[in-house]
Amino acid sequence: MRLVSTFRLSISLALASTSLVNVTSTAGMATMRAVQYESGCLPEQMQIKQVPRPTLRSGEILIKVHSSAINRAETLQRKGLYPPIKGESEILGLEAAGEIVETHEVCHKTWNIGDHVMALLPGGGNAEYVTVDSQHAMKVPKSMSLLEAGGIPEVWLTAYQILHFVGKLKAGEKVLIHAGASGVGTAAVQLVQLANAVPLITAGSADKIAFVKSLGAVDGFNYKEGSWVSKVMEATNGEGVDLVIDCVGGSYWQQNTDVLKTDGRWVLYGLMGGANVDGALLRKLLSKRISILPSTLKTRDKQYKADLIRSFETNILPAFDSKALKPVIDRSLELEDIGKAHALMESNLNAGKILLKVIPTTKEEL
Ligand SMILES: NC(=O)c1ccc[n+]([C@@H]2O[C@H](COP(=O)([O-])OP(=O)(O)OC[C@H]3O[C@@H](n4cnc5c(N)ncnc54)[C@H](OP(=O)(O)O)[C@@H]3O)[C@@H](O)[C@H]2O)c1
Structure with a gap:
């Protein structure tokens, strides 16, 4: 060592x-x-x-x-x-x-x-x-x-980056955020709401789901109770979601591609559920024209970080003083x-x- x-x-x-x-x-x-x-x-x-x-x-x-x-x-x-x-x-x-x-x-x-x-x-x-x-x-x-x-800084800038710089979030879109009670997840839920879009989450306990709903998530699904696909489809009137914000990766690939709409975007920013994929991922991506958008913040260059921070200061920081974010x-x-x-x-x-x-x-x- x-x-x-x-x-x-x-x-x-x-x-x-x-x-x-x-x-x-x-x-x-x-x-x-x-x-x-x-x-x-x-x-x-x-x-x-x-x-x-x-x-x-x-x-x-x-x-x-x-x-x-x-x-x-x-x-x-x-x-x-x-x-x-x-x-x-x-x-x-x-x-x-x-x-x-x-x-x-x-x-x-x-x-x-x-x-x-x-x-x-x-x-x-x-x-x-x-x-x-x-x-x-x-x-x-x-x-x-x-x-x-x-x-x-770390979790709010990550959430802002993956939703807006990478995920190109638009008002009215439905967004599924995994690990909804995490540092990044709790920031992302609030930012999705601020953008007039619709946050849904997964988390590992009823308490965490209730907590994240109190922050603005419109629905939440306990991944420890089995597949959340049918629950997400039900909650979105059978349409699915436009954007998945995913720090889990491998263990969720099939369910992510099941709930994403055609032309949906899957932002991958963590691998807590593993890096390996076992199955016909490429067929699923091709048939629904799903984009996978990987993102890391720590390894971005200094100018990218400076631009991201300037944008965050202008567009997001005032919402803390107005109490729209906490x-x-x-x-x-x-x-x-x-x-x-x-x-x-x-x-x-x-x-x-x-x-x-x-x-x-x-x-x-x-
Ligand atoms: N790419 C980037 O730029 C970037 C930047 C910052 C963070 N991240 C990533 O974002 C994620 C969240 O970071 P954080 O600091 O906000 O984390 P955090 O507050 O520690 O929360 C992580 C939560 O994820 C859930 N989880 C853990 N393992 C899981 C699994 N195998 N499947 C499903 N859920 C699982 C757990 O909640 P439950 O009780 O709900 O299971 C855990 O409390 C991490 O993966 C981190 O590496 C990436």
């Missing part, structure tokens, strides 16, 4: 120890608390350790992190199944919120010290400080606490509870986001 630390920070340390020019920064090198783990370890083996603070690169801002959150991708990264982006922080955490404490002189988006922001990160959010491209940060809406904001929080835990957070997610026990409090929350946020 390999001790994971920040690639960029290791480089800074190496430079500092070999260069006289860096003597000052070495002496004054600040450290921070951050999640550390050995690749392949169990949740309870994750630790908080002191590591050097990240340093700014051109175009970046430094955020003092108030809150972060966990995502499925990070549980896979911990297990050694989803590598970090080359050249970026190996610390876990694809999102964080906090206050800006430093900006590089070259930034493509203007920020001030002290601004409260939430950011989509290539990694590094499960720590006290993180650097990020200035264009990948968004102002925290007035109605949202910094704690809530730490769980917004963050969905399962619970918030201390950074030190990182192992507990991963174990909860891997047991499928959360509905919505599991947040991490990185610095003590204010009274208003409790």
